[in-house]
Structure formats: C-alpha cells, structure tokens
Amino acid sequence: MTITQRKLNLNVGINTTGYLGHAWPYRTGTRHDINDPAYYRRLTELAHKGLFDAVFFSDHPALMTDPEGRPFHTIDPLILCTALAAQVPDIGFVATMSSTYNSPYNLARRTQSTDIVSGGRLIINIVSSFNPNVAANFGSEPLPQRHERYAKASEFLDVAKKLWASWDPAREGDVPEGRFWDATSAHTIDHDGTYFTVKGPLNVPVGPQGHPVIAQAGASEGGIDLAARHGEIIYCNILSRPAGRAFGEKVRDRARAFGRDPASIRIVPGLVAIVGETRAEALRKHELFSGAGSEDGLIARFIRENGIDPAGFDPDAILDAERFIPDPNRLLAVGMGLGLLDLLTHEKLTARQVVRRSEGHHRLVIGTPDEVADQIIDLWADGTVDGYTLQPPRAPDDIEEFVAKVVPILQDRGVYRTRYEESTIRERYGLPFPEGTTRPADRPALSRLA
C-alpha cells in the first residue's frame, strides 16, 4: 500500500469485432470496421472516457481464414498503438508481439521508440509463438519445443533490457567544446548467449518509463517462470478466488526466488462482463453472444468441448476436477485449460453452474451493473487480483455499456479513478522504475547548443 489509496486497474481488449467470435451479429457497425483506423480511434476514445489504464491488442501474425469466423487480428498492434497514442491522450497501449519471429534489437528499438513517441504509455505483451499457421508465414523450420520457446523468450527479454538501458543521455558528463555529445553515455552490451549474440548499444535512448512495461501471459510452468522473471503485468485466466490466490502466490514466490520484489507484479486477468437491466436479460445476452443460443446450448457446448459422452450426462451433477486436466502437449495455450481445472479443484460445481462462470476461457460476470461491479470488486478487494483486462463480447457496444453503466458504480464505491493522474503507465500501475537507468525527473537540465 502506498500513501494514495489502492485503485482498481482496468484494461480493455479492443480487437476487431470484440472478444467473442459469435457475438458480432449483435454489434453495431459494418464488417469494414475491422480494418478501419477510425474505428479503433473511436474505441480508444471510448476507453479513454472510461478512464481505462490501457487498451489491449492481442495478436496472431496469421489471418484466421475460417469462413464461419471473423478475422480477429489485422492491423499490426504496435503500428496501430503508435498512431492511436498520437491521437488519444493519457491512455496506455498493450501491444502483443512475438519473441519467436522478431530480433531483439529491432523489437527493443521499435518498442522503445513507441514508448518515447507516446510519452511513456506502452506495455508490451511478449508471446512465444507456437502455432503452425504462424510458423508457416516465417519459413519452413519446425517449431521449437515449448521449453525451448520459453528459454529463448527469457533470453530475448534479458537482451532487450540490456539494450533499453544501453544509451542513457543522463550519463553525459560535460560535453567538451566543439563536440555534440558525450558518446560514453552509450555502451555496448556484448551479449553472447544461448540464442542471441547482440553487440549494442541501442540507437534509441532510455525512454520515459526506463523501458516499456512488460506484460506476460501464460500459465504453463514455462509461462509462470517467464512471468516471474520478467512480467510486470500478468494477463491470465482466473476463474475463482482460491485459484487466483494460488496463482498469485505461485508467481510471486517464484519471482522472489529469482531475486525480484514480488510487489513489482500486477495481476490483471481477463474478464468477460455481460450486463442487463435484469440478471435474466444478462443471462439471455450471454446465451446469444456465446453463439450457444440457450442454456441447453451452453451445456451442449461444454459437453462437446470437453469430450464428454453426452449419453446420460447430468448437467446438475457435481463435476470431477480430475476429468479436466489439460493435455500439456496440446496445441492450445496450456493456461487456457488450467482455468477450468483450477475452478473445479476449489469449488464443487455442476455443468449448469460452470457454463456461467467462464466464457472464452476467462472469468464471466453476469448481471445488472451493480451485480457486475460487485463481482469485479470482490476479487480485487482482498488483493486476489489487482484489476482486470475487460474482454468485451462486442465492440463497441459492450465497451459503451460498461463505461456508461458500470464505471460510475465503481467510481461511486471509491475503488476506481475519476480522472487520469499519472502520465506514464508505469507510474499509474505503481511499478518500480527499471534499475540502471535515470528517471526523466532526475535527468539533468538540457543545455542549449549554438
């Protein structure tokens, strides 16, 4: 706890038509919105009106060509965030990018550049790609094993951190007469590791946040290791209080083991919120937006997705947690399956109950605006989570609704900001400034040349 009262952190995902693949028929807009920069500007302005910490772009560098689905990742997130940051003040930007298909030097340079041009508003969500559809766009080599992917991602971030700190103009001494600068303010990093050999220095200096805030998702053991080593904002799926507490302890314990202060980690899991005038209306919206159409449809989908024999299945019988241990070698992100297992390990639930507890692998909160606010505050109040990354089923509609109906309640209860205060995301999240670099406020006054 700092002197200022602890506040709820909220990010909001704004990919294409919204988070849920089947909700688009119920949204406002045209299909061309998904590639229209003006649309993303409207969504970001809406998020700014709602005083969100940041808008969040997930990513996948391949076109999803399912004729029954819709493209979910189009305009490059970092490019889009850079343009939006020039148009919309205050709000932060989470840009997802792959450590598998970028070089550390280019990625460190680009992200530090966006952090500088946005005035310290960039969060980077580093993912290690594992999808064959993505791999096919980047050559013919086989995908690395999961373990190696995470080891490589961790070294990737080690290199990026060295690069981000490699040129700090605040280190300049007196610049001799006739010289433009003190070149000793930049030093090589001479990294020679298992996966990368990078000399440096970076040709972009330390930014307003030292370096961009690092977000990390992934709940497999390798993912938790990476989060504990490098993650500052953890995006994950937490479906219940006990599961959330266990996850938070695991990440923080491991961070401590790596010599990190666990207070330098914020946990902001995904959240699907569906509000209605009544709880019944919200339940009906859930049935529609999920594509299942009805409660029976939700249960049928649950049976299908979990490979359950429908014959004689009782949706009102308590489920056996052990039945839901995900295959660690499956193609989907491991973390996505662990949420359900964690939920059933800690609570005795039926299929009818479970289908209303998560959607799109994230915690689902359904009800009136007051009920939704209650549920959001519930896991935040005791520190199980630091906030949420809202994943609106439909964009713009469910962002509009949340901003108009839920945000004022959160403000009335005193848990959510009523205006933007801090200028950088790092300050807004109360995260420590990276070691080895100089805060902008502590940098020497600029000397005038000529």
Added chain:
Amino acid sequence: MTITQRKLNLNVGINTTGYLGHAWPYRTGTRHDINDPAYYRRLTELAHKGLFDAVFFSDHPALMTDPEGRPFHTIDPLILCTALAAQVPDIGFVATMSSTYNSPYNLARRTQSTDIVSGGRLIINIVSSFNPNVAANFGSEPLPQRHERYAKASEFLDVAKKLWASWDPAREGDVPEGRFWDATSAHTIDHDGTYFTVKGPLNVPVGPQGHPVIAQAGASEGGIDLAARHGEIIYCNILSRPAGRAFGEKVRDRARAFGRDPASIRIVPGLVAIVGETRAEALRKHELFSGAGSEDGLIARFIRENGIDPAGFDPDAILDAERFIPDPNRLLAVGMGLGLLDLLTHEKLTARQVVRRSEGHHRLVIGTPDEVADQIIDLWADGTVDGYTLQPPRAPDDIEEFVAKVVPILQDRGVYRTRYEESTIRERYGLPFPEGTTRPADRPALSRLA
C-alpha cells in the same frame, strides 16, 4: 505527360541535426532534439508548409558512437512516421528499413498497416544491410556477399508484393446470411523460393495505395537491378546532366527488359542546397557547414578522401576521371562513389570546381535563392530528374530557409505545387496502381451489418 502539367517532386530528409555531420554547431536547437518526437513534428510541419511530397528518414540500425560525430539515426523510422502521420496531414513519409534483418511477413504487415493508418502516405526505402556494425546487432553470422544481398532483397520484395495483394476485401462476393465475411477474399501465396518460404495470406488487407510506394537506392549493378525490378522512386546521387541521363536510361532500359513500364519510375536524387543573400555568402556557409572551414580546407579534404598525394597537387588542373573508379568491394555503398566518377567522366573539372559540385556525395547547389531555384529546375525541366530529395545541412534552419526563400520562387515559375491535391503519395507521384488489387475508389460500397 498527363493532362495535368508536370510538377517538380520534392522530398526532404529530416534525420536528427540535418544531413551534414559538421553543420550542427550552426543550427538552432538543443542536442536533445534528436530524440524528441516534438522536434520531428515541427520539422514535418515545416515540410508540410513547404508542400514537400514527403519527409525522408534514412536509417542504420546501430548507434554511431563516434565521439566527434553525432547520432544520425535514432527513433525507429516506421514508428516515427506512423506517429507523425497521425499528427500532420497530406505529407508523405519515406521510411528506410532493412530486408536483411526483417522477415517479409512482419515487414509487409507493418508497412501495410502504416499505409492504412496514414491514409496511403507511406513510401518504404528497402535497403540490404552491409555494415558490420549493424550485423553485430543481429547475431554472429557473417554478412552475405553483395550479390546475394541483392538477390535476397529482390525475392524479399517479390514475397512482400504477393502478401500485400493476398487479402482484398473488394473480392468479396455476397456474404451468406449468418456469416461475417467471404473468406475467399484472402488467399495463400505459398511462396517457396531460394531465401523465403511464406504461406500467407497477410492479415492486413490491400491498402489505399495497393501497397506502399517502393523507394530504392543503390547504384551498383545489383542496386540498379533491384531498382529496375521493384523501385518506384529512385533515390541516388546524380551530380550532372550527362550522368543523370545515363543513369535514368540505364534504370529505365533495365526496367523494360524486366517487362516493366519505365514510366512507373521517378528519379529524385539527393540534393544539398545552400542559399545565401549573395553567392559569396552561400559559398562561405558551405565551407562552414562542411566542416572544412575554407575553400582550401575543402580542397585538402578532397585530397585526403581520394588518397591523392598532396605534394605538387594543383587544385586548378583538370582531374583525370579514371583516377576515381571506386573499389567495388569497399565497405561504403558503391553508388556513393560512382557519382564523382560519373561527374568527371562527363565534365572537365578541377578540384577547386569539384569541391563545389557535391557535398555528402550528393549534388550541391549554392547561391542566392534564385540561383538555387535555377539549378533545381535545370535538370528537372528536360526530364533528367523528376525532382529531388533535399538533404538540408542543418535542421531545422536549412529547411526553414528553403521553404521561406526557394519554394516561393519555384511556385512563381510554375514548376511547383501551390497546394496539396492528391491524397495518396502514389497519386501525387503519378505512379500506377499495383496490378491484381482494387483501387479504393473501385471497391464496392460497404454493406451494413446487424
């Protein structure tokens, strides 16, 4: 010639303190300008006031740490251009990027993204990196040979062009009831070449220009091949009319041999313009901005840089062209050395004359604003060049001076625009729309969903 009168094209380079490494002591500003996005915005607004076609960022992904020099490439060009395009209307952006250290999929996606968010104002200057300082930031592998670099760059652009055209929403037929889109509007490219294996499609659709305009620099045989195959805007160093005519014919002949319409190529070489109230004042500014200090200093530099024995050297004797054939294996770009050779091949000049004909390897024009305008129009009027890429010795000062003093003369003479008309750079340069994609104006009206 089109129906509209042919106009002079002008770009302007705006890297850090200006083009000439020794001119910074005479510029207005602080050393911190070089990493300040507000500074680049001011320069871009100034270029916009001067109605330039585009601002041009050269690049080099390594920090130049010469304590006697100044950093010349800092904030990532594509990131900076993306932010500036969101802040300054009309003007185009040339972003330099390496085909050696980027994957075609990522580069095609990022650049198409910037083209979309800027409304069709991106020009990409693709370079194949060859500097060991750059290579050291990207691993430990030896640099490829020059020939292989160009072959790889050419295939890189082949792949990028296929990707840029791979998803064209204009190809959508009637979208069946209950579906978001017609997925057949996107197709794989299944590229399997010498250097790249890329499946596609790109997850960014055809942009406002079809694809970004492609700039190309490089005057070696490999560079000219690449320009003839892919270049739409050619950046080069042309020091005289005969050299320029020979270069233009060579590029256009080779383009024809590759089956391209040579009218789809614009030649806009670099130009260093130094204006004064009198020619004498401009000559003195040249001596200062070059760092040579005097005419004798310019001649001494010429002797040194060309490895001439100073003993008995007569600066007023006609130079022998053959003495200036560059070593094709040297580290510097071959094209940079060819300019001088071409100049001396076509004109009989002394060292005293030559040092006033080029600066920073580009054509140098010195004099009063009228004299500078005359020299600019001279090579443009008969089609030797289509325009110039101004490389101001000092930024912002020499851009301000050019905009205030030379632009009005060019306008008075009727060779330069008096307002922006076309919205995309492709239209402004009169370049053809890429085949296989649909112009925005020809795309079907958008149908409203839901």
